[in-house]
Amino acid sequence: MGGGWWRRACHHGPVIPFLLAGLAVLLAWVAPGLMARRKAFRRAPRAALVAWQAVSVGGILAALAAGPAAIPLLLDGDAPTRHLRLVVPAVLVSAVVLGRLLHAGHHVGTRLRRVRADHRQLVDIVARHEERVRILQHPTPTAYCIPGRQSRVVLSQGVLDALPGEQLEAVIAHENAHLRGRHDLLLEFFAVVTQAVPAPLRSSEALDEVRLLVEALADRAAVRRTGEVATARALLTLAGSRAPDAALGVGATAPVRLRLLADGPPGPVLPLIAYSYAALAATLPLVLLGLAWA
């Protein structure tokens, strides 16, 4: 169908590198804002997380492919140097994006691993060791997990005192879902992508939404284990026992999560839309790159 058109476009004008650059901007800056506003997708957290990852990966791929997609212009037999003014910036953009990602990945990765290892060692020394959990002898109710190769679920005595058995079971199921699903890797990926963007352009929309979505996903696991009522009661009890995180720009996740529990799981349409969108976002850059070399 359009094969001839594409070939002509690639010969006469450097269309594809521009398309890829535009797609990168679209997926990295425009799409996250739009997606964060489509709150209905929170009811399908797993599909929504796939969509967020696909958009991020797609944006990165598009930026990384801009350079390679410009290379065929140099192989143009007639005038290889004619396109240098386009090829050089395109390759530079791809190289800079790759460099920033690698740097951010190293930086975030080492820092997270150090913080987790330090904290795990401290918990192992001061906490009481139980079969599945570590208990901190402290009256403030808190529950969290330390992800990683040697993961831990940590509860405070305050949480044991505040929650009856079934609600406690919900909290533990929630934390175990984080660990089993390796939600830490998702958060780390989005932390890296966020950090790789230069500070003035940086937005935490994606990371904030992914944080909420992994909580909603872990809540689903708690519901499967103990039911909606126990999970919702645990959320309410613990939300009331702790002051909000003042340092956080965004609101607390508890109201949204409880609302999601009240609304229940979505029909088949929302996940279907999210998965189709994800497939499109992740494959489009590769299709364009393929066309550039076709």
Add this chain to the structure above:
Amino acid sequence: MPHSTSAPRLGDLERVVMEHLWDASGTGGDSFEGATVREVHERFDGEREIAYTTVMTVLDRLAKKDLVTRVRDGRAWRYFPADTREALTAQTMRRTLDDMDVADRRTALLHFLDGATTDELADLKDALAEIEARAEGEPATSGRRRTIRRR
């Protein structure tokens, strides 16, 4: 890699050694003058087979982590817990809640909940009432209802 096999064991020993030191300083009270490697080693008697040099290594690691302090006593070191167990527990709690950089903390550790304001609590209570009413309306059938609807 020897590290991967010895690290968990040393971590476990660090806890036991700290417990010994906390015990000793607790029973000794203000007159506690620290424990030498030999004294800590003797506390393991009958509990488990631990080499003297292992106890030394563990105490050295704990000193590097600032969990114990030590003072010279002739040719030996006398070791003290840097903090009481309660103080160290409180410090661990504080770290998870306040101390770390907020972005680090929220990515490094996954908390069950991040707290809520008073206004939000009112919304929370409404949502809970809804969930409870739904569950009460169909006692023990909430699961069945969903399977019916899905069909």
